[in-house]
């Protein structure tokens with residue numbers, strides 16, 4: 001019986017071992033570990049990957065990149081920031097850590113991303129738009145919107161951005177899971193994280209571009225914001241030992257940057273392999289609809305394989321837990337992203353939230369199957385066959 005791991009980082013490392021160890025040795029020889037030329041090279045490479053004249057600022061994690069961006073926009077106690085209830089905790093955690101209230105607007109049924117219709121309803125029915133800006137009905141100033149490009153699929157950004165422009169709100173894209181994804185905007189193809197004004201990536205080891213520890217990157221089209229982010233990531237220090245603002249230690253390590261620079265040229269090929277695996281699953285599962293539903297690919301026509309970078313391949317079924325157990329018995333790894341929507345987390349219990357039925361339904365139905373570039377064709381076939389055998393029982 002062939003078992004298939006949900007993820008196996010060692011396979012990628014084995015294929016790059018010598019090159020990466022050489023890079024690590026070079027950083028060790030330099031004994032320059034924090035920021036420096038490797039971080040600057042990575043920033044330039046990520047900025048050019050994203051295009052559109054964006055600036056990239058290396059950060060210690062995706063979480064810290066979001067935190068720095070929110071701090072850069074002056075978000076603090078008593079503010080409200082709108083986001084998705086169906087994401088990794090960090091998305092909302094950063095908002096709450098600054099003393100602001102995460103306000104959850106439900107997701108779209110098909111894409112699992114923040115619903116533009118829900119956002120419009122929230123702005124028009126639950127907020128008041130005044131000279132000073134948008135306020136919730138309980139008086140909190142709404143300061144930003146953080147849409148999440150979940151699993152590698154961009155949000156409907158044209159709609160989200162046009163709504164946010166009407167209500168004078170900045171958009172901070174949580175592109176932690178979507179590096180390299182393309183979105184066909186009304187102005188042409190754009191890269192996730194750089195579709196709007198600001199965004200951020202995570203280089204957590206299991207991400208499509210993964211470091212050997214925590215690492216992240218903030219992105220912005222605005223040179224002034226970029227300069228401010230560089231100050232915020234270093235305790236707000238500018239010039240040396242002078243602090244006009246309070247920042248944090250959000251600096252990126254040279255070791256992580258050196259490793260990411262070695263991996264970056266492979267990102268396109270790795271994403272393509274993820275796409276090919278996804279297409280195989282989709283073909284094999286077609287006959288299982290509607291018991292099993294595969295991810296939607298609204299941008300495939302316009303952006304091809306870059307329309308979805310498949311950080312995760314997440315199916316939906318009412319028999320999720322039974323299917324998961326069936327696969328476990330055959331040695332096939334799966335994961336649930338995410339079992340508890342953010343508005344249902346105990347730490348937010350004091351903050352009354354509107355119901356988010358789509359997020360709750362998804363939390364009961366979703367199951368992520370193995371999808372990483374080093375999976376063999378044989379393994380992918382085994383996963384698909386075991387999933388099919390469950391439904392044909």
Ligand SMILES: Cc1ncc(COP(=O)(O)O)c(C=O)c1O
Nearest residue numbers: 061062063088090176202203204
């Ligand atoms: C959607 C989302 N947002 C934010 C983060 C936070 O990134 P990091 O783990 O690099 O802090 C992650 C990753 O874990 C994520 O998946």
